[in-house]
Amino acid sequence: MTGERHLCAGEDLADGGVGVRFVVEVGGRPVSAFVVRFEGAVHGYLNQCAHVPMELDWQEGQFFESSGLYLMCATHGAVYAPDSGLCVGGPCRGASLAKLRVEERDGNVYWLPESPYEAPAG
Template identity: 90%
Template sequence: MPDMRGERGAGARRRCAADELAEGGGGVRFVVAVGGRPVSAFVVRFDGIAHGYLNQCAHVPMELDWQEGQFFESSGLYLMCATHGAIYAPDSGLCVGGPCRGASLSKLRIEERDGNVYWLPESPYEAPAG
C-alpha cells in the first residue's frame, strides 16, 4: 500500500479497485461527512476517468441511483436522478436537462493511482468519524 502521508495523497481514502468502475456502468457508493452529518456519495467512470459526487440531486437532495450503484441512464452517457429525471453530465456534474437545468451536483476530489480509486477529503466534505 502506498504511503498516503505525502502532499499529493494526504488523507486519501481508497474507495475501490479501478477495474470495479466500468465505463458508463455501475458506480461505487460511500459515505462522507458534511457538517458532521453522514451523506451518501459515489464514484463512476466516464471517458476513462473516475468522477465522484455527493449522491444528492441538485433539484431536491434525494439520492440519484435507481438501484444501488446505478447512476447512468440507459445510454451510459448521462447520470440521471431516478426521482426527478434530472440529467447530469458525468464529467462535470452540470444538470443539462430536467428541473434543475444549470445547477450542478457537488463534485468530490477523486484520484486514480496504483490500480485503485481514492477520494481525497477536503472541506466541506470530510471523512466520517469512526
C-alpha cells in the first residue's frame, strides 16, 4: 500500500457544498471517488451509487441535494447520509456507499489508501 495522498485544502470543502473528485484503483481498474464536508467533518466515498454503480454527481462535484443535508444519486434519486454513506431513501434503502478513509489535518485533506481501494500507479 502506498502512503497518503493530498486531495485538497480543507477550505476548499464547504459544509454541504461542492465535493472534490479523485481516482482510486479497485481490482486494477480506476474508479472515481470523492470527498465532501458535512457538519464540519470530511467524508470520502467511491463515486458509485449502491443501487447501480453509476457516478452520483449531477455536475462535477455536485453530490449534495439542494438542502445540503444528503448526498443524492443524480440518476435514480437514491439519498445517502453524508456522514455514514447509508442509503436512507430511494431504490437502495439500507445499502451503503463504499466509504474511504480520509483525514483533515494542518488545513489539508488527505486520502489514506486501504485495501481494497489503492492509489493508482503512476
